Amino acid sequence: MNYHWNWHIFFEPNPTGAGTYLDMLLSGLWLTIATSLCAWIIALITGSMIGVMRTLPSKPANLIGFAYVEFFRNMPLLVQIFLWFFVLPELLPNAWGLWLKQLPHAPFYTAAIGIGLFMSARVAEQLRAGITSLPRGQKQAATALGLTTTQSYIYVLLPIAYRIILPPLTSEFLNTIKNTAVAITIGLLELTGQARSMQEFSFQVFEAFTAATVMYLAINIVVVVAMRLIERRVAIPGYISGK
């Protein structure tokens, strides 16, 4: 191989004039974390609402939930991001479209919302599976105690369902982090984006991607370990995950 390895490249100043190449990658890492956290919050909130709707004893709520999940699951994430970024501003009334286009940090907001909604369909499916996996007696007992539907969800069904689906939710969160890399296509300089621009500036392809790979592995390990701790803390005795 006539590839010139140069691991010192990380400590050489980057062409933007602000710090070294390593700083560039670290700012990408930070943006990846920030984007995935924002996306995850959106995914959890909307996903929970849709997931609950799909288990309600109401036909319209069910239908809306079903349509929502199918809509967001049957399009590639990249296409959805393009729709939000390129198509939405054109379809809105002129003034709004202009405002959207001139918004600072538009790639960041687009990525957070686009990935968040994309993941929300998956969260909804997980939550629905969690709620339907509960024995029917739980709901009936809650009703018998005089709790309204809202109360039975808040105090009985959801607290158990969330704990049951914690392991799949962990992998959905990891998916959210990985999916932020797609935002490179709309110019978000997250970790993969920074590795790519480092490669373009310095021609050190493999060093740049190795560093990004190591950082992604590190994020994964941190999330997996943290979630395992949380799982142990909230486990319900008597269930598989309990003691």
Added chain:
Amino acid sequence: MFANFDFDVIRRALPYLFLDGMTFTLTLTALSAVGGITLGTLIALMRLSGFRLLGRIAGLYVDFIRSLPLVLVIFWFYFLVPYIGQWLTGSPRPIKVGAFASSLITFIMFEAAYFSEIMRAGIQSISRGQPAAAQALGLTYSQTMRYVVLPQAFRNMLPVLLTQTIVLFQDTSLVYVVSIPDFLGAASIVGQRDGRLVEMYLFAALVYFVISCVASFGVRRLQTRIAIVR
């Protein structure tokens, strides 16, 4: 809102979109699925083989690939494959690899990690009596796998394998990042050339949506039809 929506730009681009773009996407999906399932089955067999070292290597590979974003893996292979080719063929400089070959290798290597987890679950779902009975009949390990365990594992996991293939179909759109004209790439090229991104992206979204919907509906039908009554 749709006042200056130009349907004609879509109609004019149809041959290019489908004959070039969609053909690329579908071929890539089909070949990656076949390659990924084959390699994934081998990885699953390695993990369940009982050889500690082999299992560890396979497990590390799967965990490693599964913690990386597909976009990063696409970049890795896009730049790495020419060097691997150079190393394999012993040529003096990195060899040129076509867009299709490069993305096919990427998707086979990437999806194999996901398919192997599905196949592992499938193989583990076969009751222990089956391989035991096969061995009692005098079948060798490879005969046991080929005639008894794998056919049942495939059948049990077929809906999941197909669902993963639909995900793969959607994921192939990510070759956009290395400017390979798949279906979305073709739509994007036309959209940028004609200044009609809105029409082209909406049309692409619709096509992906319809294909994925029909496919997942088919998988659901299949699931109820082939389910083994126990």
